[in-house]
Every structure is written in C-alpha cells, then in structure tokens.
Amino acid sequence: MARSEKQKLKTMAVLDILRENTDDEHGITMPEIIEKLDAMGIQAERKSVYKDIENLQDYGYEISGDKVGGKYRYYLLDRNFELPELKLLVDAVQASKFISEKRSNELIKKIESEASKHQAKELHRQVYVANRVKTDYESVYYNIDDINYAINEDSQIEFDYFEWNMDKEMVIRENGHKTKISPWALMWDDENYYMVAFDGESETIKHYRVDKIRHINSTGKHRDGKLEFDDFDMASYAKETFGMFTGEPENVELEFDNSFIGVVLDRFGKDIMVINKGDKFRVHVDVNLSDQFFGWIMGLNDGVKIVGPENVVEAYKKVLEKEIKKYK
Numbered sequence: 001m002a003r004s005e006k007q008k009l010k011t012m013a014v015l016d017i018l019r020e021n022t023d024d025e026h027g028i029t030m031p032e033i034i035e036k037l038d039a040m041g042i043q044a045e046r047k048s049v050y051k052d053i054e055n056l057q058d059y060g061y062e063i064s065g066d067k068v069g070g071k072y073r074y075y076l077l078d079r080n081f082e083l084p085e086l087k088l089l090v091d092a093v094q095a096s097k098f099i100s101e102k103r104s105n106e107l108i109k110k111i112e113s114e115a116s117k118h119q120a121k122e123l124h125r126q127v128y129v130a131n132r133v134k135t136d137y138e139s140v141y142y143n144i145d146d147i148n149y150a151i152n153e154d155s156q157i158e159f160d161y162f163e164w165n166m167d168k169e170m171v172i173r174e175n176g177h178k179t180k181i182s183p184w185a186l187m188w189d190d191e192n193y194y195m196v197a198f199d200g201e202s203e204t205i206k207h208y209r210v211d212k213i214r215h216i217n218s219t220g221k222h223r224d225g226k227l228e229f230d231d232f233d234m235a236s237y238a239k240e241t242f243g244m245f246t247g248e249p250e251n252v253e254l255e256f257d258n259s260f261i262g263v264v265l266d267r268f269g270k271d272i273m274v275i276n277k278g279d280k281f282r283v284h285v286d287v288n289l290s291d292q293f294f295g296w297i298m299g300l301n302d303g304v305k306i307v308g309p310e311n312v313v314e315a316y317k318k319v320l321e322k323e324i325k326k327y328k
Helices: 003-008 010-021 030-039 046-059 083-095 101-112 117-124 140-152 226-230 234-241 258-268 291-299 310-326
Strands: 063-068 071-076 155-164 170-189 192-199 204-209 213-222 248-257 280-289 304-308
Touching: 003 010, 010 030, 010 046, 010 071, 030 046, 030 071, 046 063, 083 101, 083 117, 101 117, 140 155, 140 170, 140 192, 140 213, 170 204, 170 213, 170 234, 248 258, 248 310, 258 280, 280 291, 291 310, 304 310
Parallel strands: none
Antiparallel strands: 063 071, 155 170, 155 213, 170 192, 192 204, 248 280, 248 304
C-alpha cells in the first residue's frame, strides 16, 4: 500500500495501537504512538494524533489520559470482553474434546487478540492444550455449520456415523449410514458436542456426537418431529441421559446420605423435591436407565441406595452380580 494510502487510515491505525498496547492498567505515550505509526509507514505529528484520538472519542471510544511518572499516557478502556470473560472462553476451548489441538490453539490466539498484549500474557499462561484428550478430526467446524444450516432451512439430513475400532481408527459403524434425520438442536454435554435430532426411521428423539459425523448432506425434505420438539426440554434431556448414553426412561426414587446433597443438586438441579429423612434424604428423578446411570450410582458407593421402583432395583442387582462374576 502506498504511503499516501496509509495516511488515510491513520485514525484506524491509532485505534489499533491503543487496542494492542493499552488497557486500564497499561498506557502509551504520544511519542510511542508516533513511533509505532512510523514503523507502519505512516507519518504523523502530535497535533494530528491528538485530533485522531479526539475523533475516536467523539465516535464513542472511551479513551482516557493520565500523567504517570512525569509522562502523559493514553488508555483505551473500551473492550468487547473483560479479562475474566476471556479467561472463561480460553478455559472452555481447552476443555472441549470436540475441538482439535490445532483448532484450539488457533481459537485461543483469536481470543488473545481481543485483549491488550499485556492481558494476553495472562491468557497465555492458561494455555495447556497439549496432551489433553482432543479429537483429531479437523472438520468439526464444518459439521456444526452444516447442521445449523439444515436447522435454519428446516431440512432433513443424511450422514455417515463413525466409531473407533481396535486399531484406533475411526470407521463407519454397522448400519452407520443415517437417513431421514431431522436436526433440531446442538448441545454441549460432558465436554462433547451433540446434535439432537428426530430419527424418521425409528420415530424417536436421538443424539449424535458431532465429531463422529461424516459426509453430511442436506436432503431438502422438511424436518419431522415438530410435535415432539414443541415441548422438548433440552436441560431435562441432558440431565436424564447421563453423559448422553440412551436407555429406557424411568422415574426412580433414590436415597442419599445428607453429605451428598451437593452431588444431587449439581446433577439434577435445584428444582427437584428433596424429602428429609433425618441423616438421609430422598428424591424422585427422571432418568434414562443405562450402564452409565448405574455406573454413576456405583461410583457413589454406600452414599446412595435405589429405593424403587422394583424393576430398577432388580436391574441394578443384575449389574452388580455381573461385576462380581468378573472377579471370581
């Protein structure tokens, strides 16, 4: 770009310099701004930079000035995100199994660009992506985009659904070619991303791991399942499915030691009715019976007991008997 063309962008260049180099704790002097403009091939005098800052303030940017150590410094206080919010976003990206390590690092760099270079150092100290359990499938982004497009266009999709084999390779599942699938929502649960959809073949609501989906094709046929999803409660669905493992729906009565109240409220939310039984309490919860649910019960040891119904108690006994047989 010719020098004359760069001069026209001087005000925006000043904004970029303030955005990168300042925050509410770190300022920049006028000579430093002029020096950085010069490094960008833009000539500037103090008077013109004062005018640029004034124009930015008039436009709505909160730029303050303060004399520190005998030098007058400028501070850009306007930020799209506060530092704690950026840290939260970095943590979320790091924890997401469905985002590959490469994509995670790219996203974190973009998040860092929302902070000053001083704040970015604090974010960078949080970056521990290497050696985390991450997908190596780079096209998850495109899957999410394709699914969202189908939802917005009210279109069914078809796709191939994959799983791991013993050679640590992703291969298409048996009967893994899915057709007549009507996507209705995307949800994040237990560090994974899922598509919740209506399966036109079985006429039931199902969910699919987005990172295991391949070759999505929008069929253009209108989605099914509108009646089922009109009253669908996504939060309840997530609570009932225990790590998104499906099973038969059942209302179960559980008895816990009082010390487990936090575990129960974290799992089922504060809206459930808690029946006080002295040093114990009981709850009635809707769950999908699955190995994942019974595994959760088993992990709480003698802190929990399944009270009823009887068919659930018997099903859990069989699970325990099966476990005992493994070690005989």
